[in-house]
Amino acid sequence: MKLSSSIFTFRFLNFNSLFIKSHPSFKISAATKRTMTQFPNFSTKISNSSPANTAEDSQVSPPEPRPQSPPRKPWLIVGLGNPGKKFNGTRHNVGFMMVDAIAEAEGISINTVNFKAQIGKGFIGNVPVMLAKPQTFMNSSGESVGAIVSYYKIPLKQVLVIFDDLDLPFAKLRLLPKGGHGGHNGMRSIIDSFEGSRNFPRLRIGIGRPQGRMDTINFVLRAFNKQEREELEFTFHNGIAAVRILLLEGFDKSATYVNSTKAMEQLG
Numbered sequence: 001m002k003l004s005s006s007i008f009t010f011r012f013l014n015f016n017s018l019f020i021k022s023h024p025s026f027k028i029s030a031a032t033k034r035t036m037t038q039f040p041n042f043s044t045k046i047s048n049s050s051p052a053n054t055a056e057d058s059q060v061s062p063p064e065p066r067p068q069s070p071p072r073k074p075w076l077i078v079g080l081g082n083p084g085k086k087f088n089g090t091r092h093n094v095g096f097m098m099v100d101a102i103a104e105a106e107g108i109s110i111n112t113v114n115f116k117a118q119i120g121k122g123f124i125g126n127v128p129v130m131l132a133k134p135q136t137f138m139n140s141s142g143e144s145v146g147a148i149v150s151y152y153k154i155p156l157k158q159v160l161v162i163f164d165d166l167d168l169p170f171a172k173l174r175l176l177p178k179g180g181h182g183g184h185n186g187m188r189s190i191i192d193s194f195e196g197s198r199n200f201p202r203l204r205i206g207i208g209r210p211q212g213r214m215d216t217i218n219f220v221l222r223a224f225n226k227q228e229r230e231e232l233e234f235t236f237h238n239g240i241a242a243v244r245i246l247l248l249e250g251f252d253k254s255a256t257y258v259n260s261t262k263a264m265e266q267l268g
Helices: 002-022 030-037 091-106 138-152 185-193 216-220 226-249 251-259 261-267
Strands: 075-079 110-114 117-124 127-134 159-165 173-176 202-206
Touching: 075 091, 075 138, 091 110, 091 117, 091 127, 091 159, 091 202, 091 216, 091 226, 117 138, 117 226, 127 138, 127 226, 138 159, 138 185, 159 185, 159 226, 173 226, 173 251, 202 226, 226 251
Parallel strands: 075 127, 075 159, 159 202
Antiparallel strands: 110 117, 117 127, 173 202
16 A cells, blocks of 8 residues: 555656646746745756757857946146256246145155156046156256157146246136146247147146346246245145146036135135
8 A cells, every 4th residue: 555655646746747847838937936046056957958958048158248448548737847956945946846745645756757757656536647847947848748748648638737927926826727828938838849739727826926126037036935935835735625626526616616716815
């Protein structure tokens, strides 16, 4: 009796198995499918002739990798000035001083000499930057800046030039998207190196005009006194903030910050 019961059970199971495979109305429910996929150790051996393993399935190609975007071009931030100890701390070198302040604030070492410039590479936020101080003397700054831009193929809209401006009151900042050289020989040289293009941003730092009959050349090569250096510290603080906003949030927000009446009053 036990043997016949076992045989009956075996036949009953086989009958159900055949019914499941052959009956046209049988479908595996969505819940069953989910249950099967939730258990990675659950497996059912399927022969090569099974409909679940067709030739069409075996020829399916893996998904193509997404195309990688080209690497971001760095921003080039240039400070203008004259090389050599005798020019340190002079009005004409305030561009150098601003770049040094940015380097210190952002932890970027200006420790390479290339393209006739002292260069530092790093990041401001997640934006790659190059800091440069041309060593060509002011009037030939374009020899250095033009070579850097050409070699790295930097868009001119990502070249920020920082320089001294006689027409701005002392310690004032002004950020512009483009413009002429305004009589500044360093800017004149850079525009010439860009084949006459003026479409690059610039951050002007006011140094004021000479008093009385002092010659302009002597004035721009004159060192800042103690009080002026203290005022410039605040100017550099705002310049660093302006550069961060420019790179991370765009020109318009940076220009609003720098050029607003409130910002100008704070610098006064």
